[in-house]
Amino acid sequence: MKGIGPAVALALAAAITAPAAGQTATYETSDDIRRVLVPPVDREHMPALVITGATLLDGRGGAPVADAVIVMRGDRIFAAGPTASIPVPADVARTVDARGLYVMPGLIDLHLHVTSQRGDDFGRYPDSDAAAAIRATVLAASAIKAGITAIRDPATIGDVALRMKEAVQRGIVVGPRILWSGAMIATTGGHGDEITGTATGRFKPDVPNSRTVTANGPWEWRQAVRSQVRRQVDWVKVSAPFEREEIAAAVDEAHREGLRVAIDSFGEYSEWAVAAGVDSLEHTLDMSDATVTLMAKHKTGFVPTLTAFRNLLTRGYPPAGIPAGAFYYTFSRRYPIDFQANLRHVRDAYKAGVRIGVGTDIPFENERLYPASYHEELGYLHEAGLSNKDVLASATRIGADILGMGDKLGTIEAGKIADLIVLGGNPEQDLSALKDVRYVVAGGKVAVSPD
Numbered sequence: 001m002k003g004i005g006p007a008v009a010l011a012l013a014a015a016i017t018a019p020a021a022g023q024t025a026t027y028e029t030s031d032d033i034r035r036v037l038v039p040p041v042d043r044e045h046m047p048a049l050v051i052t053g054a055t056l057l058d059g060r061g062g063a064p065v066a067d068a069v070i071v072m073r074g075d076r077i078f079a080a081g082p083t084a085s086i087p088v089p090a091d092v093a094r095t096v097d098a099r100g101l102y103v104m105p106g107l108i109d110l111h112l113h114v115t116s117q118r119g120d121d122f123g124r125y126p127d128s129d130a131a132a133a134i135r136a137t138v139l140a141a142s143a144i145k146a147g148i149t150a151i152r153d154p155a156t157i158g159d160v161a162l163r164m165k166e167a168v169q170r171g172i173v174v175g176p177r178i179l180w181s182g183a184m185i186a187t188t189g190g191h192g193d194e195i196t197g198t199a200t201g202r203f204k205p206d207v208p209n210s211r212t213v214t215a216n217g218p219w220e221w222r223q224a225v226r227s228q229v230r231r232q233v234d235w236v237k238v239s240a241p242f243e244r245e246e247i248a249a250a251v252d253e254a255h256r257e258g259l260r261v262a263i264d265s266f267g268e269y270s271e272w273a274v275a276a277g278v279d280s281l282e283h284t285l286d287m288s289d290a291t292v293t294l295m296a297k298h299k300t301g302f303v304p305t306l307t308a309f310r311n312l313l314t315r316g317y318p319p320a321g322i323p324a325g326a327f328y329y330t331f332s333r334r335y336p337i338d339f340q341a342n343l344r345h346v347r348d349a350y351k352a353g354v355r356i357g358v359g360t361d362i363p364f365e366n367e368r369l370y371p372a373s374y375h376e377e378l379g380y381l382h383e384a385g386l387s388n389k390d391v392l393a394s395a396t397r398i399g400a401d402i403l404g405m406g407d408k409l410g411t412i413e414a415g416k417i418a419d420l421i422v423l424g425g426n427p428e429q430d431l432s433a434l435k436d437v438r439y440v441v442a443g444g445k446v447a448v449s450p451d
């Protein structure tokens with residue numbers, strides 16, 4: 001096969017030597033954080049998907065490459081670069097003529113609950129796992145159409161996010177690849193285990209809440225992490241409040257398993273969590289300047305979900321009769337929202353070198369606000385001081401890095417998963433070009449196209 005060197009072949013199927021047998025064994029690892037070994041896939045003989053003529057923004061930080069070619073086989077990128085240096089193979093199954101268009105890595109949303117949108121008239125209908133799965137399917141479709149090819153689900157109803165992850169992997173549903181975190185770990189009465197709902201401030205129905213698991217004391221926090229590991233989660237999601245020993249135990253337990261920890265936090269708990277080594281801090285309330293300094297020191301990822309706060313301030317939650325301005329009637333959210341302070345924290349974090357990821361959350365109305373809220377979030381990051389190019393990096397390479405998938409996602413280069421989008425305009429010049437998605441390739445398959 002042309003256009004692929006031995007180094008790329010190695011990246012596609014890592015070869016190891018088994019010393020005991022003296023034989024070479026090959027394997028790959030699963031395309032999530034769990035990295036279980038899977039049998040190698042022979043992609044060399046799979047028919048090629050080729051994109052020609054586009055301007056390539058490969059996401060690695062360099063200048064755009066005019067008149068580029070991207071060769072993909074199976075779910076991987078085999079080669080990408082200027083037409084002059086990348087030969088087009090003979091066995092092409094499909095060619096996308098992208099002259100005049102722009103190609104960049106697929107977008108990543110680090111904070112999207114696939115089950116949380118309920119609809120304006122939700123009060124009339126009971127919720128169930130099946131209803132949540134239907135909603136997740138609709139949300140997955142709207143995400144992929146917008147070029148969002150990977151999401152992290154930070155707490156789901158039942159096992160809906162896992163089953164969606166599998167359905168996408170198996171090609172049953174067209175949607176973004178999903179890294180999921182099972183149920184959120186909270187202390188009794190903590191965020192997620194309050195007797196009133198965060199979104200509505202109303203008393204929850206007296207039924208088990210599958211989105212949250214409670215734990216009290218370090219050993220229970222370890223056990224709660226283990227129970228999520230058993231469910232095959234990629235990430236562990238925790239919420240404040242907690243004791244220092246509890247968060248330290250959870251982070252240690254997750255890291256021992258190679259998993260990462262995201263936290264929904266507020267006040268001093270954010271500082272404790274960062275010091276304990278959590279991997280990403282989500283939309284923290286009542287955040288101190290010291291937290292930003294600590295994040296820089298501990299290399300914590302930051303997913304500010306500015307849009308979620310903005311929606312709360314400006315829209316409220318009309319279907320539930322909640323006026324704009326704050327989280328009302330909820331104890332763990334009893335902090336005023338200061339949007340300017342939120343922007344300032346992002347600006348300070350950016351200046352301090354903290355990796356900033358894109359997440360939307362929009363827990364109330366995401367069936368209606370998605371994917372517009374994703375674009376809105378990018379606009380706020382720009383407002384906070386990130387250049388267009390850095391906003392795009394947050395949405396791709398940095399997002400992949402925070403996700404623990406930096407070796408497989410986030411840039412367009414040989415050996416990586418073929419998740420990319422073709423746009424009508426240059427997003428480095430104008431972020432609104434991201435609203436003009438012409439093609440989406442997810443896992444090497446054309447998921448969205450004009451025809």
Ligand SMILES: [Zn+2]
Nearest residue numbers: 111113154361
């Ligand atoms: Zn959330």
